[in-house]
Amino acid sequence: MKVYLIAKQTFAEIYESKVLLNVAFLGAFLFLITFVVSEFSYGVANKVTLDIGLGTLSLSVVGIALFLGATLLQKEISSRTLYMIISRPVSRTSFLLGKMLGLAGILLVNVLVLFFILYGFYAALGGEFNYLIPWALFYIYLESLIVMLIVVFFSLVSNNIIAVFITLTLFASGHAVESVKDTMAYKVNPVIKVFVDYYSYLLPNFTKLNIKTFVLYERFIENTYLVTAFFYGFLWVGIFLGLSTIVFSKNEFS
Amino acid sequence: MIKFENVTKSFKDDFWKKPKVVVDDLSFEVKEGALCGFLGANGAGKTTSIKAALSFIKIDSGKISYHPSMGKNFNEVRSQIGYFPEGPYFYPHMTGRDFCMYLGQLQSIPKNIVKERMNYWGERLAIAFAFDRKIRGYSKGMLQRLGFLSTLLHEPRLVILDEPLSGLDPLGRKEFKDILVSLNNKGTTIFFSSHIVSDVEEICDSLVVIRSGALFYSGKTEKLLNSQTSKDYRVAFHSKELSPRLKDIFKQIQEREGFYLGNIPNDKKSDFIEEMNNTNAELIEFGLERLSLEEIIYLTKDGSRDEVRGGK
Numbered sequence: 001m002k003v004y005l006i007a008k009q010t011f012a013e014i015y016e017s018k019v020l021l022n023v024a025f026l027g028a029f030l031f032l033i034t035f036v037v038s039e040f041s042y043g044v045a046n047k048v049t050l051d052i053g054l055g056t057l058s059l060s061v062v063g064i065a066l067f068l069g070a071t072l073l074q075k076e077i078s079s080r081t082l083y084m085i086i087s088r089p090v091s092r093t094s095f096l097l098g099k100m101l102g103l104a105g106i107l108l109v110n111v112l113v114l115f116f117i118l119y120g121f122y123a124a125l126g127g128e129f130n131y132l133i134p135w136a137l138f139y140i141y142l143e144s145l146i147v148m149l150i151v152v153f154f155s156l157v158s159n160n161i162i163a164v165f166i167t168l169t170l171f172a173s174g175h176a177v178e179s180v181k182d183t184m185a186y187k188v189n190p191v192i193k194v195f196v197d198y199y200s201y202l203l204p205n206f207t208k209l210n211i212k213t214f215v216l217y218e219r220f221i222e223n224t225y226l227v228t229a230f231f232y233g234f235l236w237v238g239i240f241l242g243l244s245t246i247v248f249s250k251n252e253f254s
Numbered sequence: 255m256i257k258f259e260n261v262t263k264s265f266k267d268d269f270w271k272k273p274k275v276v277v278d279d280l281s282f283e284v285k286e287g288a289l290c291g292f293l294g295a296n297g298a299g300k301t302t303s304i305k306a307a308l309s310f311i312k313i314d315s316g317k318i319s320y321h322p323s324m325g326k327n328f329n330e331v332r333s334q335i336g337y338f339p340e341g342p343y344f345y346p347h348m349t350g351r352d353f354c355m356y357l358g359q360l361q362s363i364p365k366n367i368v369k370e371r372m373n374y375w376g377e378r379l380a381i382a383f384a385f386d387r388k389i390r391g392y393s394k395g396m397l398q399r400l401g402f403l404s405t406l407l408h409e410p411r412l413v414i415l416d417e418p419l420s421g422l423d424p425l426g427r428k429e430f431k432d433i434l435v436s437l438n439n440k441g442t443t444i445f446f447s448s449h450i451v452s453d454v455e456e457i458c459d460s461l462v463v464i465r466s467g468a469l470f471y472s473g474k475t476e477k478l479l480n481s482q483t484s485k486d487y488r489v490a491f492h493s494k495e496l497s498p499r500l501k502d503i504f505k506q507i508q509e510r511e512g513f514y515l516g517n518i519p520n521d522k523k524s525d526f527i528e529e530m531n532n533t534n535a536e537l538i539e540f541g542l543e544r545l546s547l548e549e550i551i552y553l554t555k556d557g558s559r560d561e562v563r564g565g566k
Contacts, residue, residue, distance in 0.1 A: 002360055005356065005359050005360060006360075009345065009348075009356055012347060012348075013345055013347055016347035017347075079342070079343035080339050080340075080341070080342045080343060081342065081343055081344065081345065083308075083310065083337070083339040083342065084337075084338075084339070084342055084344075084357065084401070084404070085357075085360065086310070087308050087310075087332060087335065087337035087339075088332060088333070088357070088360050088361050088408075089329050089330075089332045089333040089360075089361065089362070090360050091329070252310070252311040252312060253305070253310040253311065254265065254302070254305065254310070254311050
C-alpha cells in the first residue's frame with residue numbers, strides 16, 4: 001500500500017513536470033516522417049515508418065529512464081523530502097520501490113502512447129499486424145526499465161553525472177557487444193575474444209532484447225528465444241533492483 | 255524517552271582526508287514529558303545528532319535508544335515520532351491538502367481523521383486558508399507551518415524538530431512556541447534544536463547544550479541559570495548625592511546625571527537597604543545579578559563570543 005502511494009505520488013510529480021510532452025513532439029515527428037517516407041519509399045513506406053518509429057520510441061523511453069532515473073532519488077535526498085517520508089513508518093525499500101514504480105509507470109505510458117500513434121501511421125500506410133510487434137514493444141520497455149535501474153544504482157554509489165555516463169556506456173556497449181563478435185579482432189585476438197565473451201555474460205547484453213530486425217523483415221523467431229530474452233531481461237532487473245535496495249538501505253543521508 | 259550513550263559520529267570530507275569528528279562521545283537523556291531544547295552554535299552537531307537519532311545516518315560508536323514503551327522495533331518507534339527537518343522542500347505540484355493526506359496515508363491514518371486533524375491544526379497554525387493552493391506558491395513561513403502541521407497529524411508521543419522557528423516572523427515564532435507548550439502540557443515529549451537561545455530559554459524546562467559536538471550541559475534550564483547566578487546584587491537608584499557609607503558598600507558603581515548603577519556584595523545587602531531608608535534616594539532596581547542563558551552559553555561577561563562560562 002505504501003509502495004503504491006509513493007509510486008502514485010512519483011508518477012504525478014513526473015507527470016506535472018511535463019516530461020510526457022515529448023510524446024506530442026515525437027508524435028509530430030512521426031507524422032512528418034510518415035508523410036516523407038510515403039512520398040519517397042515505394043512499397044515499403046509502412047516498414048520504414050515502423051523502423052524509424054520503433055527506434056524513436058526506444059530512444060525516447062531510454063532517454064527518459066536515463067535522465068529522470070539519475071535524479072529520481074538524488075532530488076529527494078538533496079531537498080530533504082526523503083526525511084519527511086522515511087522518518088515515518090515507511091521502510092527504505094518501500095520508498096525505493098515506490099519511486100521506481102512511479103517512474104516505470106511514466107515509461108509505460110510513454111511507450112504505449114507513442115506506440116498507438118506509431119501503429120496508427122503504420123496501419124494507415126497499409127502495414128499489417130505482426131505478432132512480434134507487441135514483443136518488440138515489450139522489450140523496448142524492459143530495456144528502459146534496465147536502464148532506469150542501472151542509472152538509479154549508479155546514482156546511489158556516485159553522483160548524477162557519473163551515473164548517466166556509466167549507464168550510457170553500458171547501454172551503448174550492451175548494444176554493440178554482439179556486433180563485435182563479427183569483427184576480425186574478435187576472431188583473431190584471444191584477449192579481445194575472452195573480454196567480449198565475458199562481457200556478454202557479466203554485463204547486460206541489450207542485443208538480446210532487440211528484435212526490431214525480426215519485426216521489420218518478418219523473420220521467424222523461436223518462442224524459446226522470446227521466453228529466454230524475457231527471463232534474461234528480468235534477471236538484470238532483479239540484479240540491479242537488489243543491488244540498489246542493498247545500497248539504499250545502507251546509505252547515509254547526511 | 256530518548257537516550258544517547260557515548261555517541262560518536264565522524265565524517266570524511268574527502269576520501270583522502272582524515273575523518274572529522276562531528277559528534278563526540280555525546281551522552282544525554284530526554285525524559286518523558288520534557289520540553290527540551292537542543293542548543294549549540296551553527297555546526298556544533300545538532301542536526302547530525304538528530305539524524306543519528308532517526309537512523310538517517312549510522313553512528314561510529316555508542317548507542318541511541320528509545321523508551322521501551324515507544325515500540326519493540328524501530329518501525330514501531332518511528333510511528334510514535336513526529337519529525338520535522340530544517341528547511342525542507344515539499345512536492346511543489348501538490349496542494350497543501352494533498353501533501354497532508356499523502357503523509358497521513360503513509361502513517362496509515364484513516365482519511366476522515368486526517369481531515370479532522372488538518373482542520374484543527376490548520377486553524378491553529380493559520381495555514382488552513384492555503385490548503386488548496388499548490389505548494390510551489392507557498393512562502394517560507396507557510397511551508398514551515400505546513401511542515402509542522404504534517405508532523406502533528408499522527409499525534410506523536412515524541413516530537414523532534416530541527417530549527418522549527420527559523421524562517422518565521424516574530425508572531426509566527428510566538429504561535430509555534432505556544433503550540434509547543436500546549437502540546438507539552440498534554441503530555442507530548444518535545445525535543446527541538448535551535449541556535450536562538452532566547453526562544454529555548456523562554457519555553458524549555460530542560461536543555462541539552464553541545465559545543466563542537468561534545469556535551470556542554472544536560473539538565474534543567476533553571477539549574478543551569480542558577481549555577482551561573484552571581485552572589486552580588488545589582489542595584490540602580492536615583493539620588494542627588496552619594497553618601498560616604500554607600501560609596502563603601504559598592505564593589506563598583508557608575509553615575510550618570512543623578513542615576514547610580516552598581517554591584518554590591520551579598521553580605522552588604524542589609525547595609526544598603528538601611529542606607530536607602532536613611533537617605534532620600536529613590537530605588538529603581540534591586541536584584542541578584544543574573545546572566546541570561548545566551549550569556550552563559552555563548553558569551554563571556556565582557557561580551558566576547560564563544561568563551562563559554564561554566565562546564566559539564
